[in-house]
Amino acid sequence: MSGRHNPERLAWIVLSSAFAVFCSMAVLIPLSIYGYMISATQPLPAELTSVRGIVLMGDANAGLSTSVTDGSTVTFSENYAAATDETSQAIITFADDSSLTLYGSTHISLQESEQPRFGISSNPSRVTVRLEQGRIRATAARSKTDLLFEIVTPHAVVTLDQGSYSIETDGENTQVTTRLGQADISSPQGEMSLSQGQRIVLNADTPLGRPLPAAQNLLSDSTFTPESLNNSWESYAIVPIESVTTTASVVLFQDQPVLNLRSQGEDNVHSEVGVVQMVNKDVRDFQSLRVFAEVRLVEQSLPGGGQLGSEFPVMLHVAYKDAAGNDRDWFHGFYFKPAPDNYILYDQPDNSSERIARGRWYPYESVNLLTTLGPAKPVFVKSIRIYASGWIYDSMLANISLLAEE
Template sequence: MRERNPALAAWLVLLSAFAVFLACAIASPLLIGRYVQYATRSNRAEVQTLSGTTQLLQRNQQKWLAISDAEDASQGDVIQTDGTSRALLVVYEGSTDYVLATVHVFSDTRLSLARATNPQFARSSQPNRITLVLDHGRIRLNPGPPLDRDLQLRVIVPSGEVAVQDGSVALEVSADASEVTVRGGRALVTSNSHVEQMVLETGERAVLTSQGDIRGPLPAGRNLLTNGDFGGGLMLGWQVYNDQGSDSGTVDGQATLLDNEVPPVVEFDRGGGQKDHCETGLLQPIKKDVTDYVSLRVRMDVRLLYQSLSGGGFQSSEFPLMYRLVYRDARGNLQFYTWGFYYQNTDNYPVQKGEQIERNVWFAYESPDLMAILGDIKPAYLEYIQVYASGHDYQSQVRDVQVVAE
């Protein structure tokens, strides 16, 4: 049997202890440094109701909390608005009153505050972090004034994410796509499905499809209508109607898609009206909160072929082609904006809310900025648009109808 060497065993123990000591001496500062670098604390956040009643589902709770004024929010909370409510989420740095970012939450929106943290130690080089999850609806993000510490502001959407680097950025999630619009500053759009990124600058927009494709950069202006170019026929997005009014007329007009034209054209035609009133047109529900937009214009190409009534009729309400945009103002009152087109006024009727154009010639129309000219009754929520011919006998055409919000 081999005899043990006590001296060797002692040296082994001593060397092992020294190795452990060296490991601790080296690792401890590294671990402490890592803790100082990455330790975080929660940022204070608050949900403020701007109109209606906001719903807040607090983390680990089962019941929604109705907010009519303001309520503290924390990581994991969910904010939800309905068709009549809007809210503001404010995230502060730590427990201070310094605003890191504001998030306007518009109607019919569901938004989660996934993360809101800042470094626990001033020596850390890590940024303030805010992460939101937008399930559906529309928000606008505005980072606060820059600090010595960077801000990482991310929004996760169904098929990717958006990093807001500065400025003012709007995001909208619908069933088939997410849209990102940069009013000022810069944003980085990243797809989950593809190794694809896109940087957006001021005045640019991108569409992130449900399949993960990024389309853009596009102009910031967005057409709120479905199938405004009639490429999908008259049944997609539009309703065809006739309104005989109250003078006992029986002859309907016709709304016909001329799909042999490029681009497609819709023609309104009525003959044999016996000098009674009829309105033939298209209607599309919009149902859109537009309080976040600073500009709203109506565009379309129109052509007048025939009108039996002079001007817009005696009451300036029966033009051979016209449109009516029906909306609610900020107080919820129902309003409308209408405009008509005519080529002759032999009876010299007074004309209001209409303009004379050449017969048989396509006219590219663009309205003034409705947000600018309508003042206190400017649109807050769009109900629907009608594009129609009105009068006794008429024949007119329209193509490429747009309601462009920016």
């Protein structure tokens, strides 16, 4: 018998269908609401502060049209970009106390900055920063379960756990250093993790290697070859008269290429010869900065460091700027011929010397310049110079490094 002739059966069918729809809606609507509450996001607020100089910012697609002056703070939103020049520095602070410090000549864009809209969501907040060039210090205030903090560089995606990290790229290479925490690296060459106190250098052509110690050499060329001179190392000489000849050359000594600084000719005449390498590195975020070198003194006619304590057969010179922007210098000299009592030999944090054995290689390691120089410590290293000065001298130097440690 059809439902047309059985109203009772038809009623039960309608009632059952309505109940099924009701039950479905009773389940699906809360699930949909719950799903929305779990997945819904809202912006994670951020602010940009110019710590020093003028910082440019603006929409990443429209250009950097806003200037943020020294000490000013502005809102920094998703899809914004910021850039510093060699004289400026900025910090981006997120609402969860995570932060991003931009050092000189750095360009970044904030691709993502969001957090769950509702407290019941277990999804992490997300911060994604693209580092186009320069050096940043990223501090993740929470673990990866609560904050997915990613730095995208031309060579890799770096995912940060709770901790502090340095990331630097110049277009050809990307360097990642962990001061505290763990960084996961994903690149076309493979994947790896960096633990505290480790770093890695990435580029497009080299397979992933093993993590390196956090200490890094700020010099582009630490050894000496004939090609080094007047390339990475620029030579110079100060010779007042023609009867004195100075040379800065690379010679082979004991099967090792070394830098040889010599003065020949008339004695008791001042001359100077040396080499300079430009460094141009911001070091304010490092904990240690030391100079390493191997020194060998062959000849020295002027005792000590001369009457004024400024003329040595080998002198190391680091030119830098302090936090106030002042140009400063650090010197350390080497000699083997004792100085008379009336000659000056400085023993100061920024100017010192030491007597070493003649004709023997001496491995030198400086003190930590970032602690011994106090308020006058370096924040930006301009250059390093190796030179000899005095009367007649003959000196050698090999394997110089300017090691900075996170």
